[in-house]
Amino acid sequence: MKGHFYVVGVGPGDPELMTLKAVRILKQSPVWLAPAAHKNGTSTALTIASGVINGEQKEILTHHFPMKKVHAGKPTDPEVEQAWQEAAQIIAGHLADGRDVAFPTLGDPAIYSTGFYVFEKLMENVADMAVEIIPGVSAIGATSAAAAVPLCLGDERMVVIPATFEDTKLNDILSKFDCIVLMKVHRVMKRLVRVLEELNLLDKAVLVERTSLEDQRIRHDLKAAATEKLHYFSTMIVRK
Ligand SMILES: C[S@@+](CC[C@H](N)C(=O)[O-])C[C@H]1O[C@@H](n2cnc3c(N)ncnc32)[C@H](O)[C@@H]1O
Numbered sequence: 421m422k423g424h425f426y427v428v429g430v431g432p433g434d435p436e437l438m439t440l441k442a443v444r445i446l447k448q449s450p451v452w453l454a455p456a457a458h459k460n461g462t463s464t465a466l467t468i469a470s471g472v473i474n475g476e477q478k479e480i481l482t483h484h485f486p487m488k489k490v491h492a493g494k495p496t497d498p499e500v501e502q503a504w505q506e507a508a509q510i511i512a513g514h515l516a517d518g519r520d521v522a523f524p525t526l527g528d529p530a531i532y533s534t535g536f537y538v539f540e541k542l543m544e545n546v547a548d549m550a551v552e553i554i555p556g557v558s559a560i561g562a563t564s565a566a567a568a569v570p571l572c573l574g575d576e577r578m579v580v581i582p583a584t585f586e587d588t589k590l591n592d593i594l595s596k597f598d599c600i601v602l603m604k605v606h607r608v609m610k611r612l613v614r615v616l617e618e619l620n621l622l623d624k625a626v627l628v629e630r631t632s633l634e635d636q637r638i639r640h641d642l643k644a645a646a647t648e649k650l651h652y653f654s655t656m657i658v659r660k
Pocket of ligand 1: 432433525526527528529530531533557558560563602603604605628629631632633652653654655
């Protein structure tokens, strides 16, 4: 395989939070394949990258990845699997022709990113692939910074969970750890507030919506936040 494949973390939104390496790799890659959550929709990662890099001379492709749950250890939804496979095929075609391909992804590629699934599909199908994962500033660190709440100090233990967990697991995790980061909270706020109230943790929680962006909002009154339509870019930290 001639071209290089890069999964590039572009940070949580503020282009200034892109690393120098992310900017260099994106600048030098002639092809970008960016993930879009909706058919014919825009790619958030692409919007962030385009805030810093002029993509005029590049071949920029957006690929739709359905927003369906992926459960570890369980069969993947066929529509999701197909989207990963198709993206991997498109990328493999460019690599075979000697073109480097960058896959910009929101935040850090290691955290709930489609980039890693596509990377794994490529590894399954393409021999001798040259690949590099470029880490990025995650929404986790950016949320902590915005709220000025540390994630863990001393011997504290932190856990990161998608908030779409069922109540029993959530209760258990919230009880066991010192600091709990909840991602993907926007559609389950009412349930989260109920669980936090039961555990007497409501006053230990902070929610940051669209962290690092101009319209960032830091919310301490979670009961009020739960009555509103929240942006998908919402992360909560519960620190005891
Ligand atoms: C699919 S995950 C991607 C996480 C990403 N890879 C990262 O490292 O931040 C999407 C979730 O990340 C969080 N998120 C991403 N960008 C955010 C932002 N600017 N502000 C707050 N939360 C954000 C939200 O919890 C959202 O539901």
